[in-house]
Amino acid sequence: MTSSAWSIALLASTGLVLFLYAVSRLALSLRHLAGERVKSWLDRFTKSVPAAILTGTVVTTLLDSSSVVIILAIALVSAGALPFRNSLGVVLGANIGTTISSQLFAFDLGQYAVVAMLPGLLLLFFSKKRAGRASGRALFCFGLLFFSLFLIGEAAAPLKDYQGVQAWLLKLENPVRGAGAGALLTLLIQSSSATLGMVIKLAAKGLVTLPAGIAVMLGAELGTCSDTLLATIGRGRAALKTGLFHLGFNAISITLGLLLIQPFTALVLLVAGHADVARQIAHAHVLFNLAGVLLFAPLVPLCQRLLDAWLPDQAQPAPALAVKTA
Known part of the structure; x- marks a missing residue:
């Protein structure tokens, strides 16, 4: 490997590591800030499917992680604090809320990251209150998120001169191959946001086409199910059913997206043909998840009945009767 290739690999790896750190710490900091309020929102505002979808969307936007919200919902279902049926709407809403990240990633904000990082760092160091330090950490990680994507974009820019890399990226236009790459990458790094962020940055540098970006996006949606399924282990059948609904x-x-990828790509071009490819991929993410929610929302009662029939709740053992002795 040449020295320039090593430089690209090191810079890209640094950007990816910083991105994964920023994503995890940002979600953790926001969860600490929200505290018990998130759980109360999930309990109070999920009485109907539309309300649950809206709540899932808002909470995911605030926490910047669909996985965190779905795992929280699974934990609440397991504890009996959230009915299984209501959790299905939260799952659907989380899939809408996660599209906000891809819209933000399409903006080239990396060079302005210090505007968020510096005040965040000052709050983190000098605030005496726990809430102030958590706010500073969240602000710093928010800026770090965009700085790390900037590093990935800068590392990717010289790849235009590597014909082998260009040829491999063009192969991702094959829907199955692109989806497989997106799913595998998301499984490895455990972050669909990181996968989408990298694809959007590669598209901004002219290395990824819209069809390839859509295919990788579809795969990333599948790969993100792994951590939510792991969260259901040992939590009972109700929690398992929530995880299975997310996977299904x-x-x-x-599957529908892969089968209809050509007309879907045409729809994205119709809606966002004036935008650059990075923005088109971000819009495709929104359109795809919105279409999926609109398709599944009316089917929530049916999905509940099917999952209840397949995995009925375990009956509670009857209390033992005390036997009186003479």
């Missing part, structure tokens, strides 16, 4: 929802949506 994504699997069916992605």
